[in-house]
Amino acid sequence: MISFVLTRLLRAIITILAVVTFAFVVLRMSGDPAQVMLGPDVPQDVIDAFRKAWGLDQPVWVQYLAYLKSIFTGDFGVSMRDKASALDLVLERVPATLQLTIPALILKLVIGIPAGIYAALHRQSFADRGVILLAILGFTIPSFVMGLILVLVFSIILGVLPSGGQDTWVHGILPTITMSIGGIGILARFSRSAMIEVMGQPFIRTASAKGLKWRDVVWSHALPNAAVPIVTIVGFMVGSLIAGAVVVESIFSWPGIGRLLIVSVSNRDLAVVQCILLVIAATMVVSNLIVDLLYGWLDPRLRSRAAH
Amino acid sequence: MTPLIQATNLARIYQVRRGLFAQPKPVRAVDGVSLAVMPGETLGIVGESGSGKSTLGRMLLGIDQLQAGEVRFEGRAMPELRTAEWRALRAKMQLVYQDPLAALDRRLTIASQLAEPLEIHRIIPKDQRPARVAELMVAVGLRQDQAGRFPHELSGGQRQRAVIARALASRPKLLVCDEPVSALDVSIQAQVVNMLRQLQEQNGIAMVFISHDLKVVRNIADRVAVMYLGRIVEEASSDVIFRSPRHPYTQALVSSVPVPGKLLEGRVILQGEPPNPANRPAGCAFHPRCSIARDICRSTAPVLRQIENRRTAACHIVADGAVPVAA
Numbered sequence: 001m002i003s004f005v006l007t008r009l010l011r012a013i014i015t016i017l018a019v020v021t022f023a024f025v026v027l028r029m030s031g032d033p034a035q036v037m038l039g040p041d042v043p044q045d046v047i048d049a050f051r052k053a054w055g056l057d058q059p060v061w062v063q064y065l066a067y068l069k070s071i072f073t074g075d076f077g078v079s080m081r082d083k084a085s086a087l088d089l090v091l092e093r094v095p096a097t098l099q100l101t102i103p104a105l106i107l108k109l110v111i112g113i114p115a116g117i118y119a120a121l122h123r124q125s126f127a128d129r130g131v132i133l134l135a136i137l138g139f140t141i142p143s144f145v146m147g148l149i150l151v152l153v154f155s156i157i158l159g160v161l162p163s164g165g166q167d168t169w170v171h172g173i174l175p176t177i178t179m180s181i182g183g184i185g186i187l188a189r190f191s192r193s194a195m196i197e198v199m200g201q202p203f204i205r206t207a208s209a210k211g212l213k214w215r216d217v218v219w220s221h222a223l224p225n226a227a228v229p230i231v232t233i234v235g236f237m238v239g240s241l242i243a244g245a246v247v248v249e250s251i252f253s254w255p256g257i258g259r260l261l262i263v264s265v266s267n268r269d270l271a272v273v274q275c276i277l278l279v280i281a282a283t284m285v286v287s288n289l290i291v292d293l294l295y296g297w298l299d300p301r302l303r304s305r306a307a308h
Numbered sequence: 309m310t311p312l313i314q315a316t317n318l319a320r321i322y323q324v325r326r327g328l329f330a331q332p333k334p335v336r337a338v339d340g341v342s343l344a345v346m347p348g349e350t351l352g353i354v355g356e357s358g359s360g361k362s363t364l365g366r367m368l369l370g371i372d373q374l375q376a377g378e379v380r381f382e383g384r385a386m387p388e389l390r391t392a393e394w395r396a397l398r399a400k401m402q403l404v405y406q407d408p409l410a411a412l413d414r415r416l417t418i419a420s421q422l423a424e425p426l427e428i429h430r431i432i433p434k435d436q437r438p439a440r441v442a443e444l445m446v447a448v449g450l451r452q453d454q455a456g457r458f459p460h461e462l463s464g465g466q467r468q469r470a471v472i473a474r475a476l477a478s479r480p481k482l483l484v485c486d487e488p489v490s491a492l493d494v495s496i497q498a499q500v501v502n503m504l505r506q507l508q509e510q511n512g513i514a515m516v517f518i519s520h521d522l523k524v525v526r527n528i529a530d531r532v533a534v535m536y537l538g539r540i541v542e543e544a545s546s547d548v549i550f551r552s553p554r555h556p557y558t559q560a561l562v563s564s565v566p567v568p569g570k571l572l573e574g575r576v577i578l579q580g581e582p583p584n585p586a587n588r589p590a591g592c593a594f595h596p597r598c599s600i601a602r603d604i605c606r607s608t609a610p611v612l613r614q615i616e617n618r619r620t621a622a623c624h625i626v627a628d629g630a631v632p633v634a635a
Contacts (some may be wrong), residue, residue, distance in 0.1 A: 020345045057525060076313050090472065111593075123517075151392045201410055202407060202410040203373065203404045203410060203411050203412055203413050206405075206411050206474075207402060207413070208371065209369060209402070209403045210398055210402070210424065210425050210428055210474075210478075211395040211396065211397075211398025211399055211425070211428050211429060211478075212395075212424070212428050213395065214390055221413050224415055225413065225414070225415060298415070298417065299414065300414065300415060300458040300460070301414060301458070
């Protein structure tokens with residue numbers, strides 16, 4: 001068990017390192033921060049001074065090694081724009097993003113999973129077809145379209161909900177709904193197919209043939225066995241709690257991580273972008289780690305495989 | 309003596325649609341089957357895949373809806389599916405499947421799966437359950453230290469023993485075994501079959517043993533019913549049917565069993581396509597592959613007739629003039 005956790009941790013660190021390296025290289029190859037920050041008509045000596053101040057005149061690999069050294073000592077750099085600590089800038093925005101993504105995640109779970117399970121248990125019924133249709137609509141309509149439709153209906157036509165800003169909790173309603181619709185559809189489809197697969201297994205028929213009440217067959221045999229694929233999807237959703245709001249935050253002018261990312265990328269604010277990507281990669285990796293540990297708890301076959 | 313379970317005229321028809329605009333076509337998986345099993349008796353049901361044996365087994369247990377006909381268990385009609393009465397009856401009739409790994413919940417230990425029927429039917433006080441589980445494990449030849457194992461940690465034979473132990477937990481009177489050993493190695497098959505026979509004798513359980521493997525059926529069954537495309541074509545005691553098969557299909561089946569030291573001469577090799585239940589031949593369903601078929605076989609379906617004492621067959625030729633069996 002300990003070696004299992006250790007190998008997973010090591011793998012997690014390698015993954016994060018790969019993301020950081022990739023971001024580092026691509027950011028430096030895709031544009032010059034000095035040009036973007038200072039504007040087009042700046043004298044060459046100002047640009048040179050800027051580059052020297054930020055260490056951009058060094059070869060990329062020297063910059064990279066210096067960067068690695070600093071992140072291992074807990075220093076995530078300084079924003080080129082307002083000279084504040086990049087980590088502070090990012091962490092400051094995290095609560096705003098979580099205010100949207102956590103309610104959205106809860107909506108996905110409490111609507112998507114029960115809908116899928118209900119559909120699976122009432123196959124071919126009107127409700128089943130309805131769930132499938134809505135699920136497909138939900139995850140095929142992109143969030144930027146869905147967001148605009150909701151704004152059109154609820155802010156412009158009906159005028160009941162604000163279309164942007166973060167002043168009260170009412171402002172969070174539309175972005176939260178926009179973000180959860182796709183996930184509800186995905187979870188409904190996955191839960192439905194996972195349940196249908198398990199319900200077709202002989203041990204379910206045997207459980208019923210043993211005289212177990214149908215409700216108990218579903219709760220004690222079918223659901224726990226259908227949980228593995230559902231947990232996988234939920235793991236991804238938890239992993240994207242930080243990163244999943246980029247588009248929606250922009251539509252609804254919500255001052256979260258997503259908006260910070262977009263602003264920082266277009267300004268080539270290197271330290272901030274790198275810090276955001278690091279935080280995103282870390283949450284994704286941590287949630288995957290949790291999912292792996294959950295697998296072992298849900299399925300004894302995976303438990304013993306992991307122990308070997 | 310009244311039969312433990314008696315089935316009359318069972319039928320199960322699936323509507324199969326080939327292509328979007330095609331008319332649904334009826335597939336008669338089980339078509340007018342009647343049979344009876346006495347307490348403690350073993351009835352073997354043999355036939356090719358697609359002959360409806362498994363569907364028949366589930367209908368006998370009352371876990372597949374009947375479309376026609378009637379099943380009586382201990383003289384009483386089968387209660388409505390999933391009612392409390394139906395559930396209570398589950399304790400008396402149990403099922404053993406072909407694939408033991410799929411029949412076990414992979415998340416639960418062997419001991420907890422064996423205890424489940426005891427919990428469902430509240431058969432014995434809670435504090436005596438572990439002892440009963442241990443007793444069941446001994447009965448099927450599992451070691452006590454395997455109680456805490458998960459299904460994937462056992463071998464195929466051990467898993468099937470666990471499935472059988474679970475089926476026996478509620479002390480059933482009827483056990484339907486659907487290809488219980490065909491997923492196992494031949495050497496393990498014999499052990500499991502012998503164990504089943506022993507347990508059956510000790511506990512006086514009646515058994516319906518469904519298999520395509522004639523050697524296994526011969527070993528365990530008192531009586532054998534041969535199925536072809538959803539119907540019984542011949543039924544007699546096991547000795548009789550294997551020594552002197554009468555229906556041409558039974559003859560072909562029996563002669564296909566290899567006997568050590570004997571040449572393959574004189575074997576009846578079946579001609580033609582294997583049967584497709586969606587496209588049932590007119591008349592006797594077996595006539596396209598039958599070597600003695602005549603005109604009447606192509607037009608009229610034969611009914612089961614009593615051709616000897618305790619032997620019935622559905623064939624115009626071998627059962628000519630015999631008395632039809634009342635449905």
